[in-house]
Amino acid sequence: MNSRSIVALVALAIAAQPGLAAEIGRVKRSTGIATIERGKAKVPTAPGTQLQTGDVLVTGKDGQIALTFIDDTRFAVGPNSRVALSQFAYDRTRQTGSFLTDVNRGSVAVVSGQIAKSGRDAMKVRTPTALLGVRGTRFIVEAGK
Amino acid sequence: MRALLPIAAMALLGGCATNSLVLLPSEDGGHGAVAVLDGKGGETVVSQPNSRTRLAGRPTTAAYQVKPAEQALLDGLPPKPAQFILYFKEGTTDLTPESQPRLEELLAEVRRRPGVEAQVTGYTDTLGSDDDNDRLSQRRAEEVLEVLAAQGIDTGLLTAVGRGERSLLVKTGDGVREPANRRVEVIVR
Incomplete structure (x- = not known):
């Protein structure tokens, strides 16, 4: 690849950032039955799959999805889960933002990143029965019926 | 017999049927906290590492050792950047x-x-x-x-x-x- 096309790619990557469908994170690994619901579409999960705000991570009996976010937050979504990335905003330069995850069903292990550090309860996790303000750093949330 | 029913129901749901928070030590050995917010400005702060907090009704926290399924989930986290x-x-x-x-x-x-x-x-x-x-x-x-x-x-x-x-x-x-x-x-x- 020549340097001109790299410059073009870089310009594209920068231009794409403020867009509505901006990348907020990536799938690093997925096992078993695991899909991303994006509106009406079902996106298969594979290492490198890009995540967007509003995506819902859904796993089956033996499913697990590992992902990282652009603020360095990390998730492992467990089996029989339904986890929605409901709100996500992050300013890379200032390292501040806000993040709301809905754990509707199942389990998710979390290591929080820059957003949780950037302000009190800037990162929240909601379950059917509770709202959590994340102050750091490693925890598991389980949601039953 | 009646007492066995809830236990059987929990087993069916894979043992993690309750809404709960398990707080672990940070990877660097420190410990953080998670606040259970009541939506009216009040909160219950959980800061005890290796604890489990029930998230239905009033939050109650107790010492806890992670189960194998939870350990598998922690092991599944991507490596630190x-x-x-x-x-x-x-x-x-x-x-x-x-x-x-x-x-x-x-x-x-x-x-x-x-x-x-x-x-x-x-x-x-x-x-x-x-x-x-x-x-x-x-x-x-x-x-x-x-x-x-x-x-x-x-x-x-x-x-x-x-x-x-x-x-x-x-x-x-x-x-x-x-x-x-x-x-x-x-x-x-």
């Missing part, structure tokens, strides 16, 4: 000889991680004009990107940004030569 700092010769996009081995380590790390992404940010010291330094910092970032691309790394996974003389690693006045500030920082996730 790695940071690399590469230094450059004054006014150039040439790496210092000392940074060459670090570049090799960066390449190895990028290859090791499935679904990798690398965020490449270039910086300069305060010698020269702001505009020149913005351009130089961008070129430094692109130089690193080019090296990664030459190794077969898909550049769609990489971003390069130049931040000029903003965000100095070593604080100096304007017009100061400072090797520590002539750098590219790479975060590999």
